[in-house]
Amino acid sequence: MDPAPAQLPKSPTGIDGLDEITGGGLPTGRPTLVCGDAGCGKTLLAMEFLVRGATQFDEPGVFMAFEETTQELTRNVASLGFDLDDLVERRQLALDFVYIERSEIEETGEFDLEGLFVRLGYAIDTIGAKRVVLDTIESLFSGLPNPLILRAELRRLFRWLKDKGVTAIITGERGAGLLTRQGLEEYVSDCVILLDHRVENLISTRRLRVVKYRGSTHGTNEYPFLIDEHGLSVLPVTSLGLEHTASEERVSTGIPRLDAMLSGAGFYRGSSILVSGTAGTGKSSVAGHFAEAACRRGERVLYFAFEESPSQIQRNLRSVGIDLAPWVRQGLLEFKANRPTFTGLETHLATMHKTIHTFGPRIVILDPLNSFISATNEIEVKSMLMRLIDFLKLNQITGFFTSLTMGGSALDRTDAGISSLSDTWLLLFAVETGGERTRALSILKSRGMEHSNQNREFLITSHGVQLRDVYLGPGGVLTGSARLAREAEDTAERLARQQEIDLRRRELERQRALMDAQVAAIRAEFEAREAETLALIEREQGREAQLARERVEMAWSRKADAAPTVAEDPS
């Protein structure tokens, strides 16, 4: 719905959501018909249009009431925080109650409604009004005779309003088979908005639909709307489309091993996460971890609870070591608990939308999602969730939903087919082996990231959720005591292997020692022989030298005597 350059000028209503549906507001300088049954909020919508026009867009307005006196009107909208007296005093608003009492009026001939024109024109001119509301002009038909004249005059009135260039809202009560009792839609054909107040399964929901908007595109669906202490708010959630940007940022799940399974970093910021599982598999505990981790990072978390009260949730999470109370006190975490049957789906959506808007969380938790289904049918739930998820994504809010899988149905089947709407889907399931129930977790899908395809055993301990490896035996996954037994077996085996290795190592040591000893013995023997031989050689050499010396001595002495002969003797 991007405004084309040639589009007709629009006057913003300032009403939450309505401007988005109409692509900018009501047609400027033209009348718009707002119709619906009694009590559907026509007058409030019209009044808010004027009040916001005066306070936010500097466009004074005239409210011409045919059904309520100005005092009644002032009192009725005071509950929405509108101070009409103040606006009137500041000449931002003019109120005119048109009193017509049929019994006091006698028709005596041809007449016209010029009096109304003069009156309205005077009010418009005195405050320089840009906006006009006529609520409900059809009262003229019950108050004045001669419908033929009235019809002609109304036709003239709407043309006159256009000539005046005021943006007008005409309200009309819904008639049988017609949008309004007197077929006003015939005259006011530029923009028609239909309000509706329906009760289905004892639950009432207000809805708004733009029936017609000449010269402009508009959202064509029925949109739920709320009336609360801040006025009207319409939810154009279906009109969001798929235009949100995908974040690369990751947020931790609060469970380290789960982060590891999701390629080490956790969920994507702004993605939608579904945790489904049968009763008692720990969905809320996972939600609790996620909430706590977010609060630790200083992010705001909004927790919608549909089956437990906030204090019950906190007590239960405390028992697994997750204490949320400090975060609630700090205002980082807020609980909103409501029974699904308390209001209609649309109203739930509207309330959530509003709460999210005012609280501004980074993370929204819905626990559990499918409790809505008991209240109404699946298609509506799906469309509601789709709109909620789109809204969250557009605002880069991470959505965390738990979903209870009914016993007996397939584990990977979710109610209302919400799985296709979620980016990451964690499945929690119970494994029954060896006479006990244990829990397990696996990641069915996680768009845009590598993730572990292994099942993990899921333990809920007094200090939080822990994930452990599971054993895949011939009979399937092993968890609980079967896993413990298997672990013990493993340990024994490992021990035995270790012992064997030690044994071998010692044997080798021993052989090495033996070998070393033998080598040493041989060496010793060799050395002994070597020493002996050397000694012999030395001795021989010594004797040789001695002989040589003696011979010399003998020769020397023979010069005088016969010394050399003596020397020759012993050889």
Add this chain to the structure above:
Amino acid sequence: MPTMKPPDSDATTDQAAAPPPSPPAFVLRLYVAGATPKSVRAIANLKRICKEHLQGNYSLEVIDLYQRPQLAKGEQIIAVPTLIKALPLPLHRMIGTLSDTERVLVGLDLQGKTK
């Protein structure tokens, strides 16, 4: 039908009993918007009726809303011409050109409703 019956209904007797017949018994205001044919007809019709039925015992003010638009809100004027019978009470409004004399007389409490 303009059958000129003498005023016989309770309205006349009531009215005769309630206020003392001092200054003008009938206070009338006629609101018109400009000098349109309708306005002209209404004024002419009213003058005729007053002359025939009120014997001068009335005061009449003709107000042009174009001149004094601020009066429309206070007097709760929607249709024009509107004739307001302010006195005697109860207040009555007659809209239109006052061509239907019988109805005007009913509005002035000079004649009971025929049906």
